[in-house]
Amino acid sequence: MSDMIKGPAPCYRLLGHEFSLYSGKARAYLRHKQIPFVESISVEDRKLIQERVGRRVVPVVVTPDGEYVQDTTQIIDYFERLYPEASVYPEGPWQRLVSLLFEVYGDEWLVLPAMHYRWHFKRENLAYVLRNFGDIIKPGWPRLLRPIGGLPSAMLFGNLYKPVMGRSRGNIGEIEKSYESFLDDFNRHLEDHSYLLGERPSVGDFGLIGPLYAHLYRDPYPGRLMRERAPNVAQWVERMQRPTTFDGSFLADDRVPETLYPLLRRMFDEQLPVLVDTVRRVGRWAAEHPDAKGIPRFIGKHEFYLGKVKATRYVMPFSQWMFQRPLAHYRSLSHAQKARIDPILDELGGLSGLNEPVAAPLKLENYRLLLER
Ligand SMILES: N[C@@H](CCC(=O)N[C@@H](CS)C(=O)NCC(=O)O)C(=O)O
Structure with a gap:
């Protein structure tokens, strides 16, 4: 894999940040594919994203010839076309279906617990969250004042997700029960496998890493919950964000381990x-x-x-x-x-x-x- 990119490697920019859910997905993917990139985002970049993409959204990959690629699925497919080696799409039809389903589950469903655990546990999370928002939105302000600069965005994000994703007062218990069961089942699966489908991460792993990194691993309250309740999941997050091996394979014969069945059933x-x-x-x-x-x-x-x-x-x-x-x-x-x-x-x-x-x-x-x- 180390010779995957032949010749002088073009350098890509990832406009994103550690605090953002989908940036974690793009970052993990780029690292897995050993694609050379630098990650940063300035106030100017955020204006350019608005102009080019039409809204202030992250992550965006800027290619060496100035193209803006947005949406993590498009980013993945852009690079899969250029560098098909060690594809994140399994060849086997059953494995491919499962990996695509897990991508939708991570991207479009686990965002609900991710948001809930970030915003509901204010005593543990709020100072940290404001600091992160402030660093992104008012990077030029003195460090101590930045959390105040982050307040308007925090108020917006912290409330908007509830009607959008369906967090009501009545379903808090169910969101937590469902997420804890997810943690237990995934933790059990990871006793036997490094990733969903063996020793190579698939597009499903990259779907999951979005919610499971910035929010559910890095935020103080859910981070502790994950490390205590599901240590294998915490280790999987670390593996996904900092891969050290690049040449693993999917399980042979299109096998989908039965330890994924409880996760699929819940999905x-x-x-x-x-x-x-x-x-x-x-x-x-x-x-x-x-x-x-x-x-x-x-x-x-x-x-x-x-x-x-x-x-x-x-x-x-x-x-x-x-x-x-x-x-x-x-x-x-x-x-x-x-x-x-x-x-x-x-x-x-x-x-x-x-x-x-x-x-x-x-x-x-x-x-x-x-x-x-
Ligand atoms: N499906 C998109 C979602 C990107 C996204 O929602 N990013 C969040 C931050 S993690 C954001 O910028 N939201 C603001 C917006 O979408 O207007 C992807 O995979 O890139």
Whole structure:
């Protein structure tokens, strides 16, 4: 792997920061692929992101010829095309499906516990959080004053996520129960494997590292919870952020370890109904807006369950775009491949969701989510 990039290596910039969820995903990926990059972000960069991408979002990769690549999935695919060695996409159809599902789970679902654990435990987290926001937003201010500069953003982020992702007063207990069970199950899996699918991280590991690094590992309260309750998960986070070996393989014969089944079952139970409903709502929205090219970031609200507790969240078309990836892969499988996988999916509760037709497919073009018409 060390000779993966031939000739003088071009240097990329990662505009991101340690405190940001999706920056952790991009950073871990770039390190795993041994792609030379420097990470930094200035006030000027943030203005340029606004101009080029259309909103202030991180992470962004700036290529040596000045291209801005945004969205971590696009970043990963950009580099997978350039450097296909040690791909993060397994060849085996079952492993590939599982890895794509875990990417959607990390990116689009575990953000809820990540936000909850960052913002709910103010006594342990708030000073740290304000310091981090201040360092990003007011880097030119004296160190002691920066936390005050971080306050407006902290107030915004700390409240906005609740209606958007569906954290109500009633479901706090369920969010924590679900996350703790996730930790227990993942911890158990990591007793036998370095990553989800063996000795090489897949795109699913990179999906998980987003929420599990900046928030759930680095923030004081959930960081302690992870280290005490699930030490193997904490070690996996460290491995993902600072890989030392680059030549591992996925498990042979397209094997998906049974220790992942409880994790898949929870995903199918909690997230899949939300994804399926998102696909239906996007389809309805598209039918009601026959001339629309783009689609708003949120299109109304829908209900979802954690345990027996019902809550409301915003319908996010972007989640459909992410979900289209495992759906398209599943659809591309042969009868024989499906015959092998379907009974397991059925047993775990995922079969009907993966057969959901996508009425209005979405594409991401020039940083915008568009209807494929
Ligand atoms: N799906 C995107 C999400 C990026 C994202 O949401 N980043 C957060 C910070 S970690 C942000 O900048 N949010 C502000 C916004 O999206 O307007 C990705 O994978 O890059």
